[in-house]
Amino acid sequence: MINKTVNNVQDALQGIENGMTIMLGGFGLCGIPENSIAELVKKETKDLTCISNNAGVDDFGLGLLLQKRQIKKMISSYVGENAEFERQMLSGELEVDLIPQGTLAERCRAAQAGIPAFFTPAGYGTEVAEGKEAREFNGKMHIMEHAFKADFAIVKAWKGDEAGNLIFKGTARNFNPCMAGAAKITIAEVEELLPAGSLDPNEIHIPGILVNRIFQGVKYEKRIEQRTVRKIF
Amino acid sequence: MALDKNQIAQRIAQELKHNYYVNLGIGIPTLVANYIPEGIDVEFQSENGVLGMGPFPFEGDEDADLINAGKQTITTLPGASFFDSAFSFGMIRGQHVDLTILGAMEVSENGDIANWKIPGKMVKGMGGAMDLVASAENIIVAMMHINKAGESKILKRCTLPLTGVGCVKKVVTELAVMEITPKGFKLLERAPGVTVEHIIASTEANLIIEGEIPEMIIG
Numbered sequence: 001m002i003n004k005t006v007n008n009v010q011d012a013l014q015g016i017e018n019g020m021t022i023m024l025g026g027f028g029l030c031g032i033p034e035n036s037i038a039e040l041v042k043k044e045t046k047d048l049t050c051i052s053n054n055a056g057v058d059d060f061g062l063g064l065l066l067q068k069r070q071i072k073k074m075i076s077s078y079v080g081e082n083a084e085f086e087r088q089m090l091s092g093e094l095e096v097d098l099i100p101q102g103t104l105a106e107r108c109r110a111a112q113a114g115i116p117a118f119f120t121p122a123g124y125g126t127e128v129a130e131g132k133e134a135r136e137f138n139g140k141m142h143i144m145e146h147a148f149k150a151d152f153a154i155v156k157a158w159k160g161d162e163a164g165n166l167i168f169k170g171t172a173r174n175f176n177p178c179m180a181g182a183a184k185i186t187i188a189e190v191e192e193l194l195p196a197g198s199l200d201p202n203e204i205h206i207p208g209i210l211v212n213r214i215f216q217g218v219k220y221e222k223r224i225e226q227r228t229v230r231k232i233f
Numbered sequence: 234m235a236l237d238k239n240q241i242a243q244r245i246a247q248e249l250k251h252n253y254y255v256n257l258g259i260g261i262p263t264l265v266a267n268y269i270p271e272g273i274d275v276e277f278q279s280e281n282g283v284l285g286m287g288p289f290p291f292e293g294d295e296d297a298d299l300i301n302a303g304k305q306t307i308t309t310l311p312g313a314s315f316f317d318s319a320f321s322f323g324m325i326r327g328q329h330v331d332l333t334i335l336g337a338m339e340v341s342e343n344g345d346i347a348n349w350k351i352p353g354k355m356v357k358g359m360g361g362a363m364d365l366v367a368s369a370e371n372i373i374v375a376m377m378h379i380n381k382a383g384e385s386k387i388l389k390r391c392t393l394p395l396t397g398v399g400c401v402k403k404v405v406t407e408l409a410v411m412e413i414t415p416k417g418f419k420l421l422e423r424a425p426g427v428t429v430e431h432i433i434a435s436t437e438a439n440l441i442i443e444g445e446i447p448e449m450i451i452g
Contacts, residue, residue: 027281027282027300027302027304027318028300028304029297029304030281030297030298030300030304031298053318076358077358077359077360077361078357078358078359078360079357079358080357080358081304086356089356098356098358098359099359100359100360100361100362100363100364101280101318101322101359101360101361101363101364102280102318102319102321102322102325102326102361102363102364102368103363103364104318105317105318105319105321105322106319106322106323108319109319120326120364120367121326121367121368122326122363122364122367122368123363123367124367124397124398125345125395125397125398125399126363126394126395126396126397126398127394127395128359128363158298168315168317169298170283170296170298170299170315171279171281171282171283171298171299171300171301171315172297172298173282173315173316173317174281174282174317174318175317175318176317177317177319178317178318178319205317222297222298223297224295224297224300224306225300225304226300226303226304226305226306227295227305227306228289228295228305228306228307229289229290229291229292229294229295229306230288230289230290230291230292
């Protein structure tokens with residue numbers, strides 16, 4: 001067994017420097033690496049390029065890094081829930097690259113899987129296609145998209161083991177499995193870190209080969225963005 | 234009478250077929266789930282990574298790890314499954330989802346759709362909309378026929394930045410059901426009590442009108 005455990009979030013985030021490109025898992029506030037984001041705020045790492053589907057809300061998730069102006073550029077598909085984000089974007093303080101969600105996911109997966117580029121129909125004929133190679137396959141137009149290049153990927157899983165194997169829960173899975181192994185170094189924070197052998201190999205979603213460092217996070221807040229309930233008639 | 238949002242959803246629900254996998258967008262499309270016709274089994278896909286989405290949870294049962302693409306808390310039904318985002322969009326691009334229902338700000342007579350950006354005003358991002366419209370075989374748009382300023386949103390050419398080109402098949406508004414044909418919008422049905430003349434006056438694009446146009450049947 002190759003042991004991937006590190007003692008804490010500080011050790012996990014060793015080597016993250018100003019100006020780096022970081023992938024962060026999560027969809028909205030669901031499945032985000034809360035401990036690592038809090039530590040990045042504490043470390044005051046600046047000029048980050050963040051690849052993440054969303055940008056958090058004003059006072060949680062990546063919104064915490066935006067508040068402290070630690071993000072230079074965001075690469076996301078949807079950023080609608082964050083007033084501070086909007087302010088920084090409109091004032092030009094923040095560079096923003098909005099890309100289709102499936103393209104974002106596939107650019108992560110391509111990086112993970114060693115595929116330098118791929119063709120997708122998403123965005124053809126729109127401003128997303130500007131400057132990109134277009135090609136027809138089977139009578140339909142596609143545009144070429146490239147794999148991401150990132151320094152660190154930070155993912156959040158439900159359970160993990162010392163070997164770096166990961167299991168996700170519900171829709172907190174989202175971008176996390178796509179980002180594991182898609183950067184030079186992958187950090188996984190998990191709610192429960194178990195000894196190797198505790199997880200059934202049949203049930204593992206992401207094998208430890210894609211994870212460089214794993215640690216057990218603390219005090220997950222798991223904030224709900226849109227609490228929606230059924231009425232009892 | 235023009236339809237309200239629930240009635241638009243009710244009319245669109247009539248397009249659901251037995252054993253369809255369906256992706257519902259945010260807004261009016263979400264309401265379609267409330268009107269699944271009797272005897273029809275469908276499974277809802279949410280692009281953040283779930284198939285077999287159920288109704289909202291009862292108070293106290295909300296799970297932060299279980300949400301839909303609108304970030305609302307949800308439940309799952311028997312037979313449900315979870316998957317990652319790349320897989321989810323693979324399922325969409327691979328045309329395994331039978332029907333996509335989404336909202337729009339503008340639709341044009343060649344099937345173009347604009348629903349993600351108003352330059353200088355609203356720049357929130359396209360989310361999964363561009364992947365969905367570029368990939369889905371069958372797209373129905375739920376939208377309002379005219380905007381708050383009284384201007385038509387059913388156009389010869391979209392004025393807003395596009396989400397996708399030549400992809401919309403059918404549009405259901407508060408006034409009408411229209412099909413997009415190679416020759417443009419064809420009026421299929423009108424809202425109860427709404428005249429063909431009123432629909433023509435509310436539509437900037439040309440409308441193909443053949444014979445009597447029946448009223449929609451709602452409820």
